[in-house]
Amino acid sequence: xxxxxxxxxxxxxxxxxxxxxxxxxxxxxxxxxxxxxxxxxxxxxxxxxxxxxxxxxxxxxxxxxxxxxxxxxxxxxxxxxxxxxxxxxxxxxxxxxxxxxxxxxxxxxxxxxxxxxxxxxxxxxxxxxxxxxxxxxxxxxxxxxxxxxxxxxxxxxxxxxxxxxxxxxxxxxxxxxxxxxxxxxxxxxxxxxxxxxxxxxxxxxxxxxxxxxxxxxxxxxxxxxxxxxxxxxxxxxxxxxxxxxxxxxxxxxxxxxxxxxxxxxxxxxxxxxxxxxxxxxxxxxxxxxxxxxxxxxxxxxxxxxxxxxxxxxxxxxxxxxxxxxxxxxxxxxxxxxxxxxxxxxx
Numbered sequence: 001x002x003x004x005x006x007x008x009x010x011x012x013x014x015x016x017x018x019x020x021x022x023x024x025x026x027x028x029x030x031x032x033x034x035x036x037x038x039x040x041x042x043x044x045x046x047x048x049x050x051x052x053x054x055x056x057x058x059x060x061x062x063x064x065x066x067x068x069x070x071x072x073x074x075x076x077x078x079x080x081x082x083x084x085x086x087x088x089x090x091x092x093x094x095x096x097x098x099x100x101x102x103x104x105x106x107x108x109x110x111x112x113x114x115x116x117x118x119x120x121x122x123x124x125x126x127x128x129x130x131x132x133x134x135x136x137x138x139x140x141x142x143x144x145x146x147x148x149x150x151x152x153x154x155x156x157x158x159x160x161x162x163x164x165x166x167x168x169x170x171x172x173x174x175x176x177x178x179x180x181x182x183x184x185x186x187x188x189x190x191x192x193x194x195x196x197x198x199x200x201x202x203x204x205x206x207x208x209x210x211x212x213x214x215x216x217x218x219x220x221x222x223x224x225x226x227x228x229x230x231x232x233x234x235x236x237x238x239x240x241x242x243x244x245x246x247x248x249x250x251x252x253x254x255x256x257x258x259x260x261x262x263x264x265x266x267x268x269x270x271x272x273x274x275x276x277x278x279x280x281x282x283x284x285x286x287x288x289x290x291x292x293x294x295x296x297x298x299x300x301x302x303x304x305x306x307x308x309x310x311x312x313x314x315x316x317x318x319x320x321x322x323x324x325x326x327x328x329x330x331x332x333x334x335x336x337x338x339x340x341x342x343x344x345x346x
Contacts, residue, residue, distance in 0.1 A: 004044070019034075050080065152177055284311065292333055
């Protein structure tokens with residue numbers, strides 16, 4: 001059973017480890033990644049379900065060439081041919097996830113991939129940032145009635161709303177949005193994690209972060225600002241791939257898992273008043289005490305009473321009320337004050 005909403009509803013952060021191309025073309029590497037992310041504390045292992053032909057066409061024209069960035073010099077078709085996860089591996093990867101006690105998730109890139117994953121028993125779907133504008137694909141995946149995780153890199157408000165509406169239109173309200181910067185790697189100044197609380201309020205859904213930046217600081221900040229899901233690309237030592245340069249080594253990933261869970265704990269929930277741990281310290285608050293011996297019939301002044309610690313006397317807000325009143329009995333030095341000790345001014 002896909003446990004994302006169980007975690008979210010329990011005010012916990014749900015952590016997705018993205019394998020992407022970091023298996024390096026080797027199934028054993030893929031299974032090793034599953035085992036290592038489970039050991040690191042991830043809740044879910046995510047892959048991508050596509051072929052080069054399901055994303056693009058084998059065309060050499062300029063439109064299909066990549067210039068600059070991490071994949072400079074690639075033709076789109078060749079990049080996706082190199083980076084894909086073979087369909088014949090995916091059942092085995094899902095089985096390994098089950099053995100390791102973590103969820104399995106995939107990103108489909110066409111309807112046929114959705115059908116394939118349905119037959120595999122996939123329990124949720126992730127839509128990549130670049131496909132957020134593919135409304136027919138979103139509708140088809142959402143029509144299966146399973147949780148939908150939508151990455152929002154590059155998207156404006158209207159495009160995000162259209163994607164959310166596509167899910168709702170087919171009766172699927174199980175939507176989580178991921179704030180994302182589709183730079184590889186992402187520069188911190190372009191992350192704009194301040195969008196997260198705005199997205200929660202604007203779209204009325206749970207919001208997380210798909211993080212392509214260096215280190216774990218973005219994930220920690222995101223959780224502190226309300227993110228309930230974190231997705232991070234991970235890699236194992238010694239395996240180079242199309243995605244390895246912006247992916248997190250497994251040891252760092254384990255540290256990030258711990259840090260984000262701590263951040264969620266620290267962020268907590270809206271709560272005013274003393275915590276259970278603070279209750280014992282309430283006695284050290286200030287209150288009103290006699291700081292001189294006060295005789296019966298003597299007037300209360302700013303000289304014979306003060307606001308001091310501990311809290312066993314009247315609250316300091318009563319100071320103005322009692323100044324000028326008359327003591328009805330002797331009040332020894334160091335006595336906590338109460339209203340019954342005084343009568344009205346003469």
